[in-house]
Amino acid sequence: MTDTDDMPMTSPPGEASASDVARGSGVALWKQIAERIEADIAEGRLKPGARLPTEAEFAERFGVNRHTLRRALATLTEQGLVEAMPGRGTFVKEPPLRYPITPRTRFSEIVSGEGRAPGGRVIASRIVPAATDIAAALRVPPGTDALRLDMLREADGVPLTIGTHWYVAERCRDLDLIAAATGSVTRALEALGLGDYRRLETRITARPADEEERSLLALPAGRTVMVVESINGDARRQPIQFTRARFSADRVQLVVKN
Known part of the structure; x- marks a missing residue:
């Protein structure tokens, strides 16, 4: 025809x-x-x-x-x-979600503040020996047992970011189980008495999305992800979490606040 x-x-x-x-x-x-x-x-x-x-x-x-x-x-x-x-x-297409990077960055609060419904689920979790870069970020010797937690986060059912988080395993026992039950890293840390964490450092880069990222974020070939590496610490500025988050570049607008 x-x-x-x-x-x-x-x-x-x-x-x-x-x-x-x-x-x-x-x-x-x-x-x-x-x-x-x-x-x-x-x-x-x-x-x-x-x-x-x-x-x-x-x-x-x-x-x-x-x-x-x-x-x-x-x-x-x-x-x-x-x-x-x-x-x-x-x-x-919805306008990009404004995502402020501040000393107190919380995914669910940010998404809710933009009038959208936050969601999250644990993709995988396991204990791994901390690689050199992870150990340096958490200020522990290389090879220390670290809890690796992979999560997919959404807004109104649209996938926005894949986050890979590392914690010193001894300090964050059962965090993965709590995160799986609540869908929230913040709630899991609160349950462990670590809810008042603060951002110590943020690094932002960009690159083409790989095959796994395209699948999880529902991206067509050729799309870009923003890679946000961050270290969060407790009240004494002792690192408790190192995160490598990959954001769909055209769905999120990162706003760095001084």
């Missing part, structure tokens, strides 16, 4: 349909479709975070083939208006 012989289709009231595109107007159908969806986003008919219909549903609604529809969606993606998440669908 070609664009010239696609037949108009009907659609529910208030939704874009084949009547919104004009064949023979001199304006390519994919461009008309992109403009119609863009207008629906701008005028609030499609809200930030809303899941778009499938390609098949959109193609039927506009009365075009999927090739035409894909070109329209690709244009909207390039404009930063929609985002395709592998295995999840295509969504109206």
Whole structure:
């Protein structure tokens, strides 16, 4: 089927349909479709975070083939208006979440403060000998037993960051079990009497997302992650946590506050 012989289709009231595109107007159908969806986003008919219909549903609604529809969606993606998440669908892109880096950085508080629902789950946990860089960050001898905790954190169900955390195992017994039960590192540390931790150091770099990160963060190929390495300490500034977090670069805006 070609664009010239696609037949108009009907659609529910208030939704874009084949009547919104004009064949023979001199304006390519994919461009008309992109403009119609863009207008629906701008005028609030499609809200930030809303899941778009499938390609098949959109193609039927506009009365075009999927090739035409894909070109329209690709244009909207390039404009930063929609985002395709592998295995999840295509969504109206939300503005980047402002993520302040302060002496007291707390994921759940930050996400809640932005009007979104925080979520988290433990991916894996195990005791490992502290490598040289981990040991230096925690100020313990290399090879000291360290608890490694990997977590995926979300806002409104959208994955934002993968965090790998290391703790001196002897000081943080059962922290992984508490984090798994609560979905929160902060709550786990509070349960161990370490809830008043403070940021001692932050380092920020960026690189292309690897295969595992693309899978967990639902990122298409070619996307970038911001890597935030941080050390948090107790009231005596003794390190209790070293974290290497990988943020989806276009979903989060890091704000460093002095």
